[in-house]
Amino acid sequence: MTGTVQVRIFGTVISTYTRICQIACEEGGLAHEVIPTAARSPANRHPFGKVPVVELDGLELIESVAIVRYIDNAHNAGGLQPVDAAGLAVMDKWIAIANNYLFPLFEHGLVMPWxxxxxxxxxxxxxAINRALPGIGRALGFLEGELAVDGAWTKVGFTLADVFLYPVLRGLELTPQGAAGIAQCDRLVAWLETCRQRPSIIATRWESEP
Ligand SMILES: N[C@@H](CCC(=O)N[C@@H](CS)C(=O)NCC(=O)O)C(=O)O
Known part of the structure; x- marks a missing residue:
């Protein structure tokens, strides 16, 4: 999104969580820029040394769940969140799974080694890769099985669940073993392809993506 910058994202340029915030900005029509900031640099203001830190609307925000919810609520009329409590719980479940289980498993097991x-x-x-592969295989099998239920993570199409899951799965897909594992999961492949058509995903493509 171009124009006067409304959101400053302090984070590493090729980063899962920086991209999650960028996608939310794109969805909300907010012009954003990334200020390259290493997690463990003195310039990083995150109290636990993580990236990103985000400035918008006079706020300094940390933690991607808080950041993307704020962006979606304040700038997108909550358009990426189910309106009912049950739907929200399902979306939150997927965000928690992405953050608590998938990201650490993929990041330490394949993404960072590569x-x-x-x-x-x-x-x-x-x-490290060989230790992680069985768990990654099980995680992909679980995701594939869940997508089989109704072809999406929630009943209302693209939500913040997809905003988190896409960069997490895409990072994995950019490793040889991750690509091979995902290729065996037809529904995951189809979901990734659908996401890839979305303007916010196209606009935030990593430079390293083929
Ligand atoms: N809970 C944080 C996690 C962010 C996170 O793990 N960011 C990674 C980069 S994608 C990071 O800071 N890694 C550096 C490190 O853990 O030292 C959030 O949701 O924003």
């Missing part, structure tokens, strides 16, 4: 290898030139940590 980043350290491809970007920093370290030997590939095959042991």
């Amino acid at each position: 980043v350290m290898h491809r970007v920093a030139g370290f030997p590939l940590d095959g042991e």
Whole structure:
């Protein structure tokens, strides 16, 4: 989204959580920019050393759940959230699964070993990958089974659940073993492809994506 910058996102440029906030900005029609900030740098204001930290509407926000909910409520009339309590609970369940289980599993098991290898030139940590693969396989099987129920994470189409799940799954898909695992899950592949047509996903594409 171009125009006068309304949202400043302090975070690493290729980051799952930076992208989650960027997608929410795009969905809300907010012009945003990323100010490259390393998690463990003195410039990072997050009290627990995470990125991103976000400035908008005179607020300084941390924690992506709080950030994207604020953006969606204040700037998108809550358009990415179910209106009923049961629907909200389902959406929140998927956000929690993405944050608490999928992201750590994928990040430590495949994404970071490949980043350290491809970007920093370290030997590939095959042991970490081999340890993580069974759990990653089980997680993908679980997701595939859940998508089989009605083809989406919630009953109301694209929500904040998708905003979290897409970058988490896409990061995994950019590793060789992650791509191979996802390729065996037809419904996950179809969901990723549907997301890829969405303007907010296109606009926030990582430079490293093929
Ligand atoms: N709970 C945080 C998590 C953010 C997070 O884990 N960010 C990653 C980058 S995608 C990070 O800061 N990693 C650096 C580290 O853990 O040292 C949020 O929801 O914003």
